Amino acid sequence: MDDLTLAIIDGFQHGLPICANPWQAIAEQLGCSEQQVLQCLQQLEQQGALSRVGPVFEHSRAGASTLAALAVPPGRIEEVAARINALPEVNHNYQREHQWNLWFVLTAPDQAHLQRVLENIRRDIDLPLLDLPMLTGYRIDLGFPLGQRSRVPV
Structure with a gap:
């Protein structure tokens, strides 16, 4: 680099x-x-080393959000991930090695909007969905120091 x-x-x-x-x-x-x-x-x-540059907002001050997970059959993972990614309320999604294998974060202007999006996903994708809203927030100031003169706190 x-x-x-x-x-x-x-x-x-x-x-x-x-x-x-x-x-x-x-x-x-x-x-x-x-x-x-x-x-x-x-x-x-x-190179696939960068996916996003931008701020991280305190979600509770910016509307409503939740972590969600789907149990997607292996043959549908690409199709379902593409459909999830197409939603403007989706911040990011990622695949995990588990029964609940597609995880994503939704953010919406308010709780009613968030619930409508979740219901649309349940109806349109027709797969089991977990809604896992955050109950307690923890601030993790994550950074990765690079180089010997890094300014990132450890």
Whole structure:
């Protein structure tokens, strides 16, 4: 991994600039061009090493959310994952090795909207679904220090 990519990943796991042009702000902090920052991020995405850049919100202040899981037959996993991913309320989903093998997080403006989405999934996908709303929140300030001069707290 080149020095610029390492600096972007390490330096902005926390404290992503909140401004009209965060890529320019990152570039200014790192002494490079905005285009170089964008190229690094695009390369990481193309390599499958990056899936998202953006803030993580306190879900209880942004509406309603839940963790959900489906028990999907192996032959349907790709189809069902694609249908789940197509929903605007889905933040991310992932496959697990378990009877409940497709897990995803839903976020909606309010609880009524969230329940409608869950009911639509139950009806349209026609598979067992677990709704696992968070009862107690824990803040995990997760970061991965990279390089010897990392700014990420351990």
